[in-house]
Amino acid sequence: RRSSSLSSSLSRSMSEQTIGKLAPMIDRVGLAFYTAYAHVEDVSAHLASIHNSDTRDRDRYGLLPLTSCILSSQELLLGLLYRTDLCDFRVGVDKFALGVAVSDILSSFKSVLDIAAALDREEGGNRDVEKRIIAQNQNGSTNTEPSSFFDQLAKAESLGLLSAGTKEAISSSLRIMGDNSPSSKYVRIDSKTVESLQHLNDALALGSDTNFALPLSDKSEENYCHLALAVPSLVRKSHENVEGGIEPSSHGPEDYIFQITHVILEHFFWYIENVLFAQPAGVENDGASLIILKHVLDTCTCVLGTLDYMLLADFHPLRVAVHGSSGFFSLAWHRIQAWFKRTFRATTKAMKLDHVHLCPEMFAQQTLYLQRLDRASASFRTMGFRHYALAERTIGSNSMGSAGKSFEQMQGAFLKHPSAEYNAAKYRVHEYTNVKYASFIGLGTQAVLDDANAALGNNVMAQDEVGYVDDDKGKGSNCGGEPALSRKFLVEMERCFVESDVQAFVGLFNTDNCRVEHPPGTLPYLGAKVKAYFQNFMKRHPVIHSFKCSSETAGHITVEVDADLFDSTRVQYQIKGDCVLDANDGSILRLLISGLVDMSATLCENDQRDFVWTGSNLSDPQSLEKTY
8 A cells, every 4th residue: 555666666567457366365465466576367367368269179288378488488588688788787796607597497498398399299290280370469469569688689789788698598599489499380470570580690600591580471470479578578567767777676686587587487387287287187198298297397496596696685675575475475386286286196096006116017007107297296396495495595594484484394395295105105115125135235335335445545344344343453352252242231222122212222332333234244334323224223113012132142132023114014023143242341343133024925015026136146246246
């Protein structure tokens, strides 16, 4: 309600459609600001007009709206570079690095287009392209239509005002606009923009065979302005230099980059929700749209990276101006997150996930779909983590996000796998495989380490001596005599495991000179790292009912284990081997034990895999070296 010069330019850029949507959000100020700032309603209306009932049936993967997403985003990014090169003289602005980053984003745009076009060709073959041309806005051409930033960049180039980074980005743009790009099938460029593109292509010496002057049967078919400038022209209105100053942005010098990043993301979020999520889901389908989804989300991660080029001193005043609003208020982002949860749940509810993970050959269709879904999900979480890392870099991890979220809350929102059961199944198979090939764990690592040490002239036996000899070579070995394991010692060992007391377990060892191998001969836990052995054991057995220890002869230990596996299955098995104590203080020097739970019956009874290296003579270093 307050009159403010800071908000006036933003309000000038709002369409009537956006203003109409803000009324129900009067009590949700952060959401209302984000909806207006990111032009959420304008993006939605524009792309929906392109992906309408006339084109949807012939364009399964939404190449038409995807092209518009990319062209609009490209204009916004080129506008950023133009403004940075010609108007931004602040100390610390890294123009070259920003240009290269935008070049990388534009290259990812081109890759997404190529992937979508390849899937479209695979499914539909050669289609009638003319029927898929995106129609011009029904209002037709007018003399007031905004011009492309290609026109302004061409003029700036002729005056020698462009940085090397911006030229790199323009090179990537020209590949999107060239006649070999998938976008060329749907875009009819006006003569003024074609002239600018040709000028830039010649100036950057990118080759004379690129043709931007696509054939026009009728001037009314020119549609680049409609596809690429409909939303960017609204954004530009809020950054016009109405007072004649050199910095037109309403909320400071970082306002434009902060705004366009969210506008671009909303373009791709719309495409994900309305095109890719509209495809049939489930194992019975090939999930080809998930391939595009993964790459679109990777591109969104790159787009977020542009915010790394803000100057923090100027970003903080902007953050105050938008207090209570941030990308966390994107409803589309939350809907995409919920979609992954629903889809994982619906896909996996009737599956035996352990078998699918372990024996993909027996479940080919399920494996293919799940892998595509999981890769896309990982890309979504990577985008969230990129946002998390960006926030940490800009405001520090002790701060609260502008939406009132702590960094701990952000971790839970961004990084957690959407399906707890799917994630747990992978852990079960991982543990099963660890046990199955336990006699081989770490031996490859040890072989490489030994070779590296030998090449450097180091003592390759140094690690093997830990737990066997004194650190001080002038003294006699404390291993001699092999003290008997007292009843008190055995009871304390049992208590550590039953009560999950990791500190007490570590306290049983001489952490200056000790080792644990389980089974013997595998990569050891040395010194204080015996803590990691205990923690891994407890992850495998979250509940230990009993851990009965006994010792019939000095230096030897036998343990009867009764515990629950991570999947709540109760198991019993025996562990036995060497437990050698320091003669001086009774601490453990080495614990070399064998005996592992048999999980095959309870977990993966259909396992048919057996790798050839399991038959190697694992005690023979030369045989092991040949394996690698």
